Amino acid sequence: MLLHVKDNVYYTGIRDWELRRFHGHELSTFNGSSYNSFLIRDDKTVLVDTVWNPHTEEFLHMLEHEVGFANIDLIVINHNEPDHGGSLAALMQKIPDVEIVCSKKGEEIIRKHNGNPAWKFRTVKTGDAINIGKSDLHFVDMTMIHWPDSMMTFMTGTNILFSNDAFGQHFCGQSLFVDKVDACTVWAEALKYFAGILAPFTSLIKRKIAEVVAMNLPIEMIAPSHGCIWRENPLQIVGKYAEWSDDYDEGYVTIAYDTMYHATRSMAEAIGHGIESEGVPVKLFNTATCDQSDLMTDFFRSKAIILGSSTVNNGALRSLAGVVDEIRGHKLKGKVGFSFGSYGWSGEAPKHLQQGMEEAGIKILHDPVSAKYTPSQEELRVCHDAGRDFARAMKEA
């Protein structure tokens, strides 16, 4: 039996309790995830999105037995990343004459992913609508949030916004609805999802939210393509997206370091104590051992990012190279920071880190801090004072 969503809308997605990594191995998903697909039973029976191809067999089995392939009249593909479009080819083998509704870019991507098939496409954009009986489907272009083909579908009558990736979370719970699971975890996952996947697109998201709000859609439910459905006060997640898109920070400092013999770690701790002496909260991470998705989430939430590494082979330890690249790629805005590290003879790491931070748009508020071999008490005092001075400068920045 299909899970009921609202009125004549049912759940045809796959809930992946075991998933621990997403986007290959890039993102951690400690609470699993789901690939949400929905079935609308109006005069026309409409399938909204498919699921990731490792689950194709299960998905098709469900459609065959709970819906019947012959009953599907229309397929809406809001976005064709394989976690949503991955089962389309297998489904189209069963129903090759059914029309696919997608954006113009969506058609291009579907064709490329599937060897330019002879399927029927109807391309749509913002302002277009399709009548399916008592309800209409309205489409909202979401270009580059986060793929060129992304769009959302709003269904009149039920007033459900099928938002695809937007407003999603990598979370698998005992219910489809946020109001029936541990909401704290869902909110934490929603923020992690935003920081990990959507942060590079905040300028576009800000404009898009204003555009969607101006459309005055009477949204009663937001059904994303990952995680739980927003049913009670669904616009609260839209409000959060507006907040997260607006140079977001929670005023604390994240210090991320890698260390060989604890010298750089002791510097990190001394800098942290100096920052705390000014009443500014601090979190510390070892970049070689921490979860990279959680680290990126903390960078996103922080006002300041401080990076440290011991010098090896005239540069920073390799875990920092990935971190600097990721900060650059995430285009975090409004962040401040500085760099530090221990060394034996040449000591280039803090300078390299500072250069990477500047390239990533982080405003440097303090010169790099270095200590030779094991930091002396005097050098640790210098680290403490650097943290203190940085916190003071940060408050004025």
Ligand code: FEO
């Ligand atoms: Fe959940 Fe962009 O795919």
